[in-house]
Amino acid sequence: MQKRRLATEKQVLALAIAALFAGDAAWAQEAAATDSNNVVVVTGTRVANRTALDTAAPVDIIGADSLKNAGSTELNQALSVALPSLNFPRPALTDGTDTIRPATLRGMAPDQSLVLVNSKRRHASSLVNLNGSIGRGSAAVDLNTIPTAIVKNIEVLRDGAAAQYGSDAIAGVVNIRLRTDRTGGEGTITYGARITEYDLKNDNPPAGGTWAGPSSRKRTDGQTGTVSAWKGLAWGDTGYVVLAAEYKDQAHTERSGYDMRQQYAKVNGAYDPRELTINRFNAWYGDPEMKQSTLFVNAGNTYGDVKVYGWASYQNRDARSAGYFRPPQDSRNIQSIYPNGFLPIIAPQVVDYSALAGATWTSGAWDIDASLGYGRNEMTFDIQNTLNASIGPSSKTDFDAGGFAYDQTVFNLTGVRTADVAGLASPLNIAIGTEARREGYQLHAGEPDSYRYGGVVLPNGTPAAPGSQVFPGFRPANATNAHRSALGAFVDLEANLTKELLASVAVRGEHYTDFGNNLSGKLSARYDFSKAFALRGSVQNGFRAPSPQQQNFTSTSTNFINGVPFEITTFKPTDPVAVALGAKPLKAEKSVNGSIGAVLRFDPVSITIDAYRITVKDRIILSENLTQANVRNYITSQGFIGVGGGRFFINGADTRNQGLDVVLNAPYNGGTAGHFDFTLAGNVNNTKVTRVMTTAQLAALNPAPSLFDRVNVLTLERGQPKNKITASMNWKLGAWASTVRATRYGEVLSPGTTPAFDILLSPKTVVDAEVRYTASKQLTFALGADNLFDTYPETLPPSLNTTGNTPFANFGPFGHSGRFVYARANYAF
Template sequence: MQKNTKMQKQAMALAIAALFAADGAWAQETSTTTTAEPAVVVVTGTRVANRSVLDTTAPVDVISADTLKNAGSTELNQALSVALPSLNFPRPALTDGTDTIRPATLRGMAPDQTLVLINSKRRHASSLVNLNGSIGRGSAAVDMNTIPTAIVKSVEVLRDGAAAQYGSDAISGVVNIRLRTDRTGGEGTVTYGGYLTRYDLKNDAAPAGGTWTAPNSRKRTDGQTATVSAWKGLPWGDSGYITIAAEYKDQAHTERSGYDMRQQYPKVNGAFDPRELTVNRFDAWYGDPEIKQSTFFANAGNNLEGGVKIYGWASYQDRNSRSAGFFRPAQDSRNVPSIYPNGFLPIIAPNVQDYSALGGVSWSAGQWDMDASLGYGRNTMSFEIQNTLNASIGPTSKTVFDAGGFSYDQTVLNLTGVRSIDMASLASPLNVAVGAEARRETYSLSAGEPDSYRYGGVVLPNGSPAAPGSQVFPGFRPANAVNSARTAVGAFVDLEANLTKEFLGSVAVRGEHYSDFGNNLSGKLAGRYDFSKAFALRGSVQNGFRAPSPQQQNFTATSTNFINGVPFEITTFRPTDPVAVALGAKPLKAEKSVNFSFGTVFRIDNVSLTVDAYRVRVKDRIILSENLTQANVRDYLTKQGFIGIGGGRFFINGVDTRTQGVDAVLNVPYNAGASGKFDFTLAGSVNKTDVTKVPTSVQLAALSPSPSLFDRVNVLTLEKGQPKNKLTASMNWSLGAVGATLRATRYGEVLSPGTTAAFDWTIAPKTVVDLEARYTWNKKLTFALGADNLFNAYPETLPVFLNTTSNTPFPNFGPYGHNGRYVYGRANYAF
């Protein structure tokens, strides 16, 4: 491990040294010239045509299709996370549906505080609300992995609040995915890879009298993933295009469990069962899920007579996933030995179907450039629970259950007009954009089959009732079923102009009305002063908001827990449910934010450096409360007339946070002539979040001891659950038919919090190095070989007292996952 650490540090140092050495060489070398590249035009964060990426009032990162392609992972979220220091993509395991739909975060904020657009149009969210102890607990975010990288032309990431420009969710920023618009050409890609790794183990001793011992480390070759994708541009008439893309992905699961030292079988005549020495003690799936996924995407547009343009896109994805829960040993009271004599590993197997369609038209009306569009998106998630049982039914229990599921859909109608007005008092025409949006959202939840949730009446030998419902994931009940809808309408005005030759200013105001919680008004003021072509200052101040999602307002699930032999219903209640109201819940309202940013832009020819500081204050952040199952809570509910309620949890406003940090990006292109072309990037992000207020309840405050609505673990997850800093040094090199990418990413310290300080676990800073080499034959066929996490970096192995089942040897908060080295090959054919 020390050798690996030393090699990682050397690779990181070489990458950074090469960047600065190249910068110095560029400045000193006179015989080699650098041709100025055309400015990259962006459409995110501004409605002015032909605004370049370095001329905006706020920081915008542009990630090209080639950057996304030159990585081992074909997941859009993962590819973006290694390209952008301000974006993180945790990879938790044993988190139910979150194993299948993992959310990304921007600037350390919540996943649902980043707005995702496709071609500047709002993308629908996932139907899943994250409920378990992972980053993004309580959020329902857009699943960007429903978009195949083959259809992506570029990704623009606005690192600034933009609620006044785009509406709800844009508190931390905006991710705008721009689709290909090719009418000719195409490319097919086959990628295959897998994990070749070794990891350390920490294990407790066997029970007294046991003779089994654990290894100190373990080799694994797993997670084999094959991805076949293609895109093709087709002509539509004389000027139109139809670009289609398809992708199929087959991913095997990864398994990073510990060696299970627990006694697995009941003793026989006071002695250990001989099977204890032969049973497989690596009995958990702790890692990435098994996935089979098919995706289709089409984007089209055409110019008609009179300057009218029509456009649209459609997508469909079917994803079948399998992940696991905690292993139940043979002697576990939740097992029926006649069904599983060696214990069982319950499998959660969701099916996710995601589809969308949008059509639009743009035209000129006098001096106005008009645009109207109508879009629809839907995401459904249904759960099948496999290799499990309902212990309360006994030996006749089924082993596969339909547990029900949920769906979310969104319909959006947009109308926008943009024009420029010449004004003698200004140094440039005033760009005026006005628009309106109407949105309808629905959320539904359907019940599973009765055996997935009911109590079958079996009593254990000790007199306790057996556990009801399908183990690992009890089905949704008819009482949980819901079908709700809401509407929202809004209008905005966006003005931008050069007040003087040097000073660019913009102002935006947006008002919205939601049928479920009322009105909101947001505003943004931004400016930029160019002291010269080489140096500028920029900044903004704004207020923003995020509406409570229908998932947060309507999700509910119930499971039966027996406490001292008495059944109690443990429920995630809707905020408006009488039980939740009795505990202090109120109808959800919008989160409110105030954002400040200030930054600089330096550029000399093609060399650029941007440094941007920010502070985001969020008030009344929506969170999922603690599990309120204490005895005094149950007694209180009984006195209120709620008999048999064992407690629960619910969504509530009330957490205030302050997030502040600095992002910096240095880009240095260098033409070394006969030695090839280099693109160096050094980018870093420093981020800190403080929880300044937690929610309280008058009802709970009156109890003694008073239960907390938002306790230590959740507070520290917000404050320290993501890297304090992240630094990326990357180099792309090309010379004729050959090329390479070297990237070193240093992840700062992360805390995996415990219920007390004694159970806290600090994940130390670690550097992850990625390397890829490419060769193009005959200008058509390109081969690539590479390794992500070349030096096999892992978070520190958890001590035994934090991994009592052996199922989770690594903390779930590790920012680069816990799978180790991934080796892959790729072949691209351009046609």
């Protein structure tokens, strides 16, 4: 079977290369349009001049104005309010995930959607999300490394496309298309702040108890200033160079609760007077502090029959977020260093850069496209305002905890041509291509004091906690430098079989040096009964290769259990301890996607309705922390002394996602009342974990530990809105314009370890509004508010917020920072 599959992939690759050099990829044409439905799309089809409503799969187009006319300058946030099927939760107290927050499409994992820039694969971030939030275990592309100023539009294919684009395209594809202007430009200054009030009192205090703290709290924080600009320049007679730059300065938001814990030890049996004066709003719980600088350039020119193109980007992001507050008498504190306790700060620095160069030309009947691109994301951790309690009073308070990096090199060669075939109602569009990719993942250790045990024993005889508090550093034993390569080839055919029936088929073979081979196929069709009504659908199998981050991430911390030190580790799947517990080398996730939809056009109104079903087999998950006593004893019996267990990545679950997307667009010319554009869009999604595997080794233990417990199962099934509806209106009359948008987020479950600790987050509607005034041809002012009515999710009960630090669940789909009021000035030049 394996030999037959490899032979098939070699045949596909040979066919692709032979066809390419027999003749050449149409880099899909771009065209101006008056509305998004008539914009020529290049995502999901390799046929030139295909518009959004003419495709065999649903494609959303988000223009530059839609991205600009919002308070947030984050690309992920702008997409989440434009697309009901895309969600962007904003968890806090989640280490590096506070800084690089992933987005999801159709309820799938963040790494199950492919991100392209100008139809070329974008590199992922180096961060693996490890905490109990949406996207746990994934390493996704950080869309916020791309400034909105450089974006011409974004095409989102809501359909699986692994046969067309390769790994990761299970849920869909996000294709960011860059500006190609030869003239013009714009500078933008945006400044805003969170002006908000939130409730602290929970309606369900402990039985027989009362709420002792304040009932609400007013805040003005999260001040954010963004300065951005883009400029188009002519390069010779036909070329262009677009330069874009952005600087963002964001203060943190603080939505902590009132900490009612005893902070100081009693003095002669009486409470310390400082209990009455200490600040009990002692945590940062919200958005991180951030300073971010981004540069981006996109260029292209034509020399005879050859068009050259390329782009490059660089971003530096310095962020600061916090862990849980350590009270003065906490055993992890040293009061001679922090007499009033301390709030440890996690300060990641992210450096992200990329470059790509390519050329298109015509050879015979073929249009050829060749490109070579490189991208790298680095993340290092500085842990501030903390200590290593095991070292004692001489401990440092600032530690280099190490970090990691991911890099990707991609070569693409694609050929597109048309051929007249007897019996077809249109020329047959033929696309053949190959992609070679090399990926690398590196992890480096922190300084010794960030992870070592210094020998201090507490007065009660318990060893003090080792390592820098809140984030112990990576150890030399964790250091990794791993690489892999992948080679793929595809054939993509599309044509009208009859005047009414459009059909396409794609086949793609891939070979990975670390896990083997994959063959994917896709069949899609569309039947136009009339200009007003069409049906479309697709069926395909797809895959997602295990990421180098999932295969190679590892970290270790020392925990003392009954005074005995044990090493608790996130193991590589190939580590001998993980293998002893039943881990195996990771293999690709396999998916089967089916969709059926309708397109209705009642000029100028359009409606699209698309139902989908996505099943994933052998989904890669991060296991539970396996540190139970019987697990430790079993590990010891296998010859591993001092190992206290841990967790590892494993192909551990099967899932099924099914749902419905509906989009209605309706422009309206109101004459003297102005021009209106109405959009109503919705997504209904249901996720089910259909199988959770175990290992023979763990199943033999009594009691058998869970490999993937109810919290993580319910996070997949109910941790994202079961439905989401967006209604928006754009209005323009003379110098005035406005945008009003209401987004209703459906029910979400914040799961607990038992049903008694589950919290149901009820549906909430968030309203955004903006008013714009064009003072001159060049100058426009805007004033607006995101979350105008200051909506928050439910407040957690004290039983789930015992420290007072976290009054809201991290599963709130629109975050918990409240109203953001902003002003913006745009100057066109």
